[in-house]
Amino acid sequence: MKDGYLDFANSSVGAKLVNALGLPKPLPLERYEPGQPVLSGPVLIGYGGGQPQLLESLARFFGGIKAQTYAHEKAPNWIPVANAAGLTTGRWGGAGQAGVKVKALVFDATGLEDSTQSDALYWFFHDAARSVLPSGRVVVLGRPPEECTNPRQATIQRALEGLTRSLGKELRKGINAQLVYVSQGAEANIESTLRFLLSPRSAYVSGQVIHVGNAVGAYQVPADWNQALAGKKVLVTGASRGIGAAIAEVMVREGAQVICLDVPQAQPGLSETAARLKGKAIALDIGAEDAPQKLVEAALADGGWDVIVHNAGITRDKTVANMKEHLWQMVVNVNLSTQERINEALVNSGALKSGGRIVCVSSISGIAGNMGQTNYAVSKAGVIGLVHSTAPVLAAKGITINAVAPGFIETQMTAAVPFAIREAGRRMNSMSQGGQPVDVAEAIAWFASPASSGINGNVVRVCGQSLLGA
Ligand SMILES: NC(=O)c1ccc[n+]([C@@H]2O[C@H](COP(=O)([O-])OP(=O)(O)OC[C@H]3O[C@@H](n4cnc5c(N)ncnc54)[C@H](O)[C@@H]3O)[C@@H](O)[C@H]2O)c1
Structure with missing residues (x-):
């Protein structure tokens, strides 16, 4: 059934009225067209805490889909890891200045071990929130709290849920946000999930928590x-x-x-x-x-x-x-x-x-x-x-x-x-x-x-x- 309000809110007269009255402003969402690349713009990478554990897997993935990536100023280690994977990358912004607009924000939170390290999340999303293009994507990767080795680590990993659920509500413009918990040893299994979450295929999915575990049966990479x-x-x-x-x-x-x-x-x-x-x-x-x-x-x-x-x-x-x-x-x-x-x-x-x-x-x-x-x-x-x-x-x-x-x-x-x-x-x-x-x-x-x-x-x-x- 046609959503007449969506069309109206995006017309020139309707948009003015909707803004003046503070009414909801739905944007037409980008949806997947066959043959389209996973991402239609660059990705900004961040991480925090001790040792981020997914950078190599992410570099392999972004190299495979030929994405352009940038490192947030507090994530300089992304550059050598990405270069080693044959990926062109660069620094995003600098000295508190925003960089180019990006299609996705990806934060490797697997290194967060304690709630006192949560400011890494603040700096990354504070700096980058206004730089995400419409129908953009936010993916935060963490470790399943129930698999953490100590209560403090489990606590900060569980806290990530509050972040992604709030970002999904805050960023608007058709931008969605998800949390992916990756089990130890399951790092190689994240590709199908990243392809789904970062692409227009996930247009109407937001605020979700997804668990990627060890492969059930054989892990198969599709030829195409x-x-x-x-x-x-x-x-x-x-x-x-x-x-x-x-x-x-x-x-x-x-x-x-x-x-x-x-x-x-x-x-x-x-x-x-x-x-x-x-x-x-x-x-x-x-x-x-x-x-x-x-x-x-x-x-x-x-x-x-x-x-x-x-x-x-x-x-x-x-x-x-x-x-x-x-x-x-x-x-x-x-x-x-x-x-x-x-x-x-x-x-x-x-x-x-x-x-x-x-x-x-x-x-x-x-x-x-x-x-x-x-x-x-x-x-x-x-x-x-x-x-x-x-x-x-x-x-x-x-x-x-x-x-x-x-x-x-x-x-x-x-x-x-x-x-x-x-x-x-x-x-x-x-x-x-x-x-x-x-x-x-x-x-x-x-x-x-x-x-x-x-x-x-x-x-x-x-x-x-x-x-x-x-
Ligand atoms: N539309 C929504 O907003 C919505 C929201 C939440 C969940 N769902 C779920 O999504 C599914 C599809 O919903 P939809 O909106 O397309 O509904 P729909 O009524 O348009 O389609 C349901 C189909 O199931 C078939 N069906 C019903 N009973 C059957 C039976 N006994 N044997 C074989 N086929 C049978 C119907 O003939 C129909 O073709 C349903 O499970 C529904 O509960 C829909």
Whole structure:
């Protein structure tokens, strides 16, 4: 559904009015176009504390994507490390003067060992905050607090969350900010995550905390990062329209073959999507008792599948006092129990191949709760429970499981929401606008990538840093 306010706020008359009245000013967000480089401008690097531990990994990464980098004046060691990696780099600003405008700020905080060292964060972001271009990116890298060797180190590492969440709210202009905790020994696994977070693919993701751990199964570097899913077979449920159709499109763009599934009643849209994407169509109600077995048979007949995306979902909203039992059961069954049954059937039969990926779709309702959505929130919070509880079990089989939790995304589901609630959903986030189905799809493609073997058990919100459940 078209966001008329966004167009108005960016017109010459509208912009003046919006500024005069202090109204939210959403900017059109940059979104990924096939073939585009990861970054369309330079990167400013900073670090602090004792010994930053990711500089070599970052230099290799930025060298690989041929980025132009600069060192903040308090981060001079970046220059020799970057030069050693064959990267051209230079000093940014100097003596308190700002340097050139940059597309991204990347701060290696792994060396912070004590809260007294937090002024390194202050100086870097104080100097650079006004130098980030629109739709720019902020990434702070730290160590998981639970893996730190002493309480003081764990404390300052946990404190980074307050920084990135605040920067996401403060910088505006479509700039987002994320914190990435990298486990010891997982430094080589950060590339798919940096590619996602620094590029326009993460347009509607902000204020998130992501854990990159040791590889589940083998770490694979795609031959072509723009076709990271080449040769992969991906099942997308609920693919006839909305977010599901966008997921199928992005999967195909990334080189995958798709198997599009939806209920038999959605057959026209399902056939159209599958035909357009040269994929297969399966008309099936996933809530049916025999659905897991049917999917196992279809997958084995197809030589096995590599990725399962549990996108299909329904709402049947009523306050709990007014809700009929069958509406409760229907929502929990379709949105949650089917995912448990299908995962078990596909994994136990080997129909989901080793090295496979399971990606679930939760919701910010499952994080914040929502009036009239007890059934839906139970199902979507349950999806988060499913991800956390099965991630270690599946890892032993070389399979990862993660979830996206969308906020307000412009689809038929949200077009049906009453006007006032729809407007609140669109504006109550750091981007002051709703997300697009493609924003959810891009995050799912990142989880699904063979190079994301270090990403397991994560739940990442695609919500423009919604205030709900923040
Ligand atoms: N749109 C949003 O703002 C938003 C926000 C948070 C979460 N989500 C979640 O994202 C997912 C997609 O949402 P959407 O907005 O595209 O919704 P949608 O209603 O447009 O699409 C959902 C699809 O799932 C299919 N489906 C429903 N029950 C099914 C079943 N039993 N078997 C097979 N297919 C079934 C539907 O036919 C439909 O094609 C859902 O899980 C939803 O809960 C959406």
